[in-house]
Amino acid sequence: MYIIFLLVMLLLPILAQLNVTATYKKYSKVANSRGVTAEDVARRILEANGIYDVGIEHISGNLTDHYDPTAKVVRLSDAVYGSTSVAAIGVAAHECGHVCQHATQYTPIVIRSKIVPATNFCSRLWSLVFIVGIWIANSTGSLAVCYAALAMFCAVILFQLVTLPTELDASHRALKTLESEGILESTEIPSARKVLTAAAMTYVTALVTSIIHLLYYLSMLNGGKRRR
Numbered sequence: 328m329y330i331i332f333l334l335v336m337l338l339l340p341i342l343a344q345l346n347v348t349a350t351y352k353k354y355s356k357v358a359n360s361r362g363v364t365a366e367d368v369a370r371r372i373l374e375a376n377g378i379y380d381v382g383i384e385h386i387s388g389n390l391t392d393h394y395d396p397t398a399k400v401v402r403l404s405d406a407v408y409g410s411t412s413v414a415a416i417g418v419a420a421h422e423c424g425h426v427c428q429h430a431t432q433y434t435p436i437v438i439r440s441k442i443v444p445a446t447n448f449c450s451r452l453w454s455l456v457f458i459v460g461i462w463i464a465n466s467t468g469s470l471a472v473c474y475a476a477l478a479m480f481c482a483v484i485l486f487q488l489v490t491l492p493t494e495l496d497a498s499h500r501a502l503k504t505l506e507s508e509g510i511l512e513s514t515e516i517p518s519a520r521k522v523l524t525a526a527a528m529t530y531v532t533a534l535v536t537s538i539i540h541l542l543y544y545l546s547m548l549n550g551g552k553r554r555r
Contacts, residue, residue, distance in 0.1 A: 424497030
């Protein structure tokens with residue numbers, strides 16, 4: 328059973344990342360028929376939603392695209408910024424979807440923003456607390472610290488759970504705007520959807536993997552408890 332847990336935890340993220348990389352690579356070779364760049368599309372989407380106080384910048388790296396709500400800047404990566412590919416336009420539109428979420432105070436993204444500090448704290452420390460808990464359990468037989476560590480890990484899972492609808496909604500907004508504004512042809516929308524769906528699956532996989540991690544550690548602790 329433990330081997331199955333470990334294999335799933337290792338393989339799921341790898342498969343999801345391979346899928347998004349392959350999908351993006353495929354549609355990054357398909358230029359949109361109107362010849363607009365991802366940067367142009369981002370500006371057009373923001374203006375269409377009445378947002379004029381958010382900048383668009385070029386950032387180095389591969390698929391390092393993101394929206395920084397603190398600086399109010401959409402940052403587009405090397406492969407996206409000046410590209411006319413359907414894949415790049417889908418990515419740029421997705422990031423603008425996040426801008427629109429912040430502008431409309433979309434509930435999941437508001438919750439996610441509020442729990443970021445606690446999540447970062449728990450994410451950095453839960454594994455260390457768990458290791459200390461194992462040492463204490465071996466010394467005293469008490470699993471209290473181990474369970475406290477897993478409670479911290481649950482905070483990370485909660486963040487991922489809130490992130491999932493945030494990402495799915497951003498993609499939905501992106502595709503809706505690309506179609507309603509006539510940025511992409513109707514025949515190009517399915518290609519953009521495939522890129523965004525592949526990206527969304529990495530978030531689904533991260534959540535599932537974390538839940539499997541939690542079940543694995545709970546199973547391990549319960550097994551140790553029975554042996555005592």
